Amino acid sequence: MSPVMSTQPVKFYQTNTFTVGNRLLAPEERSVQADPKRPNALNCGHRACQGCGEALGARYAIDAALEATNGQLIAANATGCLEVFSTPYPETSWQIPWIHSLFGNVPAVATGIAAALKVKRKDGVRVVAQGGDGGTTDIGFGCLSGMFERNDDVLYICYDNEAYMNTGVQRSSATPPAARTATTTAHGPEPGNAFGQGKNLPWIAMAHGIPYVATATVADLRDLEAKVRRAMQFRGARYVHILVPCPLGWGSASHETIKLARLAKETGLFPVYEAEYGEVRQTLKLRKVLPVEEYLRPQKRFAHLFSPEPRRDIIARIQAVADRNIRRFSLQDAGTGQALSGSMTPERTGE
Ligand SMILES: Cc1ncc(C[n+]2csc(CCOP(=O)(O)OP(=O)(O)O)c2C)c(N)n1
Numbered sequence: 001m002s003p004v005m006s007t008q009p010v011k012f013y014q015t016n017t018f019t020v021g022n023r024l025l026a027p028e029e030r031s032v033q034a035d036p037k038r039p040n041a042l043n044c045g046h047r048a049c050q051g052c053g054e055a056l057g058a059r060y061a062i063d064a065a066l067e068a069t070n071g072q073l074i075a076a077n078a079t080g081c082l083e084v085f086s087t088p089y090p091e092t093s094w095q096i097p098w099i100h101s102l103f104g105n106v107p108a109v110a111t112g113i114a115a116a117l118k119v120k121r122k123d124g125v126r127v128v129a130q131g132g133d134g135g136t137t138d139i140g141f142g143c144l145s146g147m148f149e150r151n152d153d154v155l156y157i158c159y160d161n162e163a164y165m166n167t168g169v170q171r172s173s174a175t176p177p178a179a180r181t182a183t184t185t186a187h188g189p190e191p192g193n194a195f196g197q198g199k200n201l202p203w204i205a206m207a208h209g210i211p212y213v214a215t216a217t218v219a220d221l222r223d224l225e226a227k228v229r230r231a232m233q234f235r236g237a238r239y240v241h242i243l244v245p246c247p248l249g250w251g252s253a254s255h256e257t258i259k260l261a262r263l264a265k266e267t268g269l270f271p272v273y274e275a276e277y278g279e280v281r282q283t284l285k286l287r288k289v290l291p292v293e294e295y296l297r298p299q300k301r302f303a304h305l306f307s308p309e310p311r312r313d314i315i316a317r318i319q320a321v322a323d324r325n326i327r328r329f330s331l332q333d334a335g336t337g338q339a340l341s342g343s344m345t346p347e348r349t350g351e
């Protein structure tokens, strides 16, 4: 196994930038994207919206997986924005072997590819499956659980933009409470998505005891790369869950994608951690905890919490979700995540 790259953020004092600052690091610590010979797995010319977090996350994740496998990678893709914007037949932006599955069966298709490679003794070729949160937490959930349970040799990457974006922003099991979608409208005494529902997929993946589970955001791209690299060091089922803001569905400015991903982490609403064989090993600590209002306010999907009357009661309930994440994941402490216990319940959507 190659050395484990640190996932703690690096502060680039001289430049405060991601790429230039990489030159201050040892070569093995530099980001994949800092390398002029990076693979560019998801090439220019695709049709994602301006500021699409999913396009950014996929580019970084797959380039990191390609680097980790010396280019020996096959990707399967569920139906969803990533597939639609990257591959309007007969064109594609993918520079790797890539297959489009059905919406709900990408874990099974990837498992089949991995099985075929095993039969052919092509151990060096690795498989990635990828899909949105709808494909992952809802329609593909049974297939995915089977893939975890059998410990198939596949890295599954979920690009979580918290709704079914490709078909016009419908609620998924990853949509946060109070968020407005086409199917959770901002009307009535409890506007937006209900509290206390939904699925926390990283936790569910951990409960299967698979070798590696991690969460990441497009705000910490070096951390994201490190987690994909780490995932490729294991054999068996692995799961990486990336928060990818969607300007169209979230009603946010396209230039605020990175900022919103950072705020999701820094408010505690999206804990960033990694786990091995069901145990949390490392969490990204919060330098300064911010109130959830800073994250909610720039997004039109939460506009009904601020106008015409501020809904302090609902904001307080969302703050309680963040506070509990911070407490239970020890996001402010210096240690690792050992405060977690098996009795933990999902924190993103519950109360
Ligand atoms: C069985 C089936 N039902 C519905 C659809 C229509 N459909 C295509 S993509 C999509 C939404 C995808 O949402 P998600 O997985 O969250 O990915 P995103 O587009 O948000 O990245 C839906 C409902 C389909 N292709 N197949």
Ligand code: SF4
Residues within 6 Å of the ligand: 047, 048, 049, 050, 051, 052, 053, 054, 055, 081, 082, 085, 161, 165, 166, 245, 246, 247, 248, 249
């Ligand atoms: S709708 Fe959202 S996820 Fe889809 S391409 Fe646009 S920004 Fe990306």
